[in-house]
Amino acid sequence: MTFQQEIALRTREHGQMDDLTERLAVIVAASGIQRGIANLAVIGSTAALAAIEFEPGLRRDLPEALDRLLPPSRNYHHEQTWHDGNGHSHLQSAWLGQSLTVPINAGAPVLGAWQQIVHLECDVRARERKIVVTVMGD
Amino acid sequence: MTFQQEIALRTREHGQMDDLTERLAVIVAASGIQRGIANLAVIGSTAALAAIEFEPGLRRDLPEALDRLLPPSRNYHHEQTWHDGNGHSHLQSAWLGQSLTVPINAGAPVLGAWQQIVHLECDVRARERKIVVTVMGD
Amino acid sequence: MTFQQEIALRTREHGQMDDLTERLAVIVAASGIQRGIANLAVIGSTAALAAIEFEPGLRRDLPEALDRLLPPSRNYHHEQTWHDGNGHSHLQSAWLGQSLTVPINAGAPVLGAWQQIVHLECDVRARERKIVVTVMGD
Numbered sequence: 001m002t003f004q005q006e007i008a009l010r011t012r013e014h015g016q017m018d019d020l021t022e023r024l025a026v027i028v029a030a031s032g033i034q035r036g037i038a039n040l041a042v043i044g045s046t047a048a049l050a051a052i053e054f055e056p057g058l059r060r061d062l063p064e065a066l067d068r069l070l071p072p073s074r075n076y077h078h079e080q081t082w083h084d085g086n087g088h089s090h091l092q093s094a095w096l097g098q099s100l101t102v103p104i105n106a107g108a109p110v111l112g113a114w115q116q117i118v119h120l121e122c123d124v125r126a127r128e129r130k131i132v133v134t135v136m137g138d
Numbered sequence: 139m140t141f142q143q144e145i146a147l148r149t150r151e152h153g154q155m156d157d158l159t160e161r162l163a164v165i166v167a168a169s170g171i172q173r174g175i176a177n178l179a180v181i182g183s184t185a186a187l188a189a190i191e192f193e194p195g196l197r198r199d200l201p202e203a204l205d206r207l208l209p210p211s212r213n214y215h216h217e218q219t220w221h222d223g224n225g226h227s228h229l230q231s232a233w234l235g236q237s238l239t240v241p242i243n244a245g246a247p248v249l250g251a252w253q254q255i256v257h258l259e260c261d262v263r264a265r266e267r268k269i270v271v272t273v274m275g276d
Numbered sequence: 277m278t279f280q281q282e283i284a285l286r287t288r289e290h291g292q293m294d295d296l297t298e299r300l301a302v303i304v305a306a307s308g309i310q311r312g313i314a315n316l317a318v319i320g321s322t323a324a325l326a327a328i329e330f331e332p333g334l335r336r337d338l339p340e341a342l343d344r345l346l347p348p349s350r351n352y353h354h355e356q357t358w359h360d361g362n363g364h365s366h367l368q369s370a371w372l373g374q375s376l377t378v379p380i381n382a383g384a385p386v387l388g389a390w391q392q393i394v395h396l397e398c399d400v401r402a403r404e405r406k407i408v409v410t411v412m413g414d
Contacts, residue, residue: 036272115182190370241408
């Protein structure tokens with residue numbers, strides 16, 4: 001059995017983290033699937049999905065760590081062609097990842113109490129985001 | 139067809155790497171599924187799953203690289219709220235990833251000779267870990 | 277429904293990025309599956325798969341960022357045992373990831389216009405690579 005639905009998200013700025021966990025649970029419940037997997041995939045190459053504790057501290061720590069290791073810079077080769085100032089957004093997105101998979105049991109996502117599924121805006125401006133959720137199983 | 143089973147793991151310390159490859163193969167064989175995928179997901183937000191050669195050198199190199207790039211520190215915003223000294227554990231776990239998917243062919247995981255599926259303890263103390271393995275296919 | 281096919285790839289050198297998007301679309305079309313997921317997994321522990329805009333700038337930026345953060349070095353413990361000079365290849369591969377999953381809708385991969393599925397050679401020499409593509413769904 002396969003069930004697919006989209007999550008729409010409007011972000012305002014670089015480093016914004018949104019918790020998708022509740023919306024994921026609603027989609028899994030709507031699917032009627034009891035046991036299997038749910039795959040989430042963000043469409044676009046300057047945003048990321050991750051699993052992390054969604055609390056005010058880590059909401060800042062994760063984007064700060066990404067900006068420290070893959071910093072904004074005019075020196076990326078990407079920048080020299082496109083001049084859009086988001087070379088680091090592409091690198092952060094590719095490295096953190098644009099898709100992830102969560103197991104389903106008893107009709108719900110199997111996650112720890114402090115394990116939320118989040119969307120991280122890596123681009124440098126407000127964006128309209130679309131996340132495709134595919135639920136598969138019995 | 140969907141088959142789901144758990145792997146239990148007791149870890150002792152930060153940076154401990156455990157090889158799950160054999161336990162994964164046993165679960166895939168038990169599923170009876172010949173062709174498809176197996177998804178592994180660790181429940182919790184301070185541990186990670188990865189695919190790497192499981193040999194004594196890399197067992198130390200990977201956690202050392204994580205500690206170098208996402209180091210233990212009292213300066214994380216997470217720390218300022220929770221004071222549990224594991225801000226870096228959350229970042230390492232989110233960045234390396236808490237779930238991965240392996241193809242199944244001829245009733246077995248398709249992996250290279252030096253490609254093992256490992257669990258990495260990122261937290262700062264001993265933990266009881268649970269990894270959900272979901273096998274899907276024909 | 278499950279469909280599985282391999283992509284063969286010959287790489288020449290460290291940091292070479294290849295676009296697999298078109299070959300993925302051909303396999304998904306051949307599967308006849310309209311809605312579901314496609315998982316790609318590279319067999320081997322010194323190569324990676326990622327989703328990124330495939331353009332000349334980022335083709336250099338991503339491997340350069342990996343070499344900056346996880347640099348070639350004779351100081352890895354892996355090196356002290358194996359002396360093959362590719363400790364960083366293993367770390368880059370494990371960290372970027374060896375597998376990823378793409379949603380399928382209307383019989384095609386759902387990807388953004390600037391979101392390509394790429395293979396990145398992390399090893400230090402030419403390699404023959406095999407990527408297993410598993411398509412599942414209705």
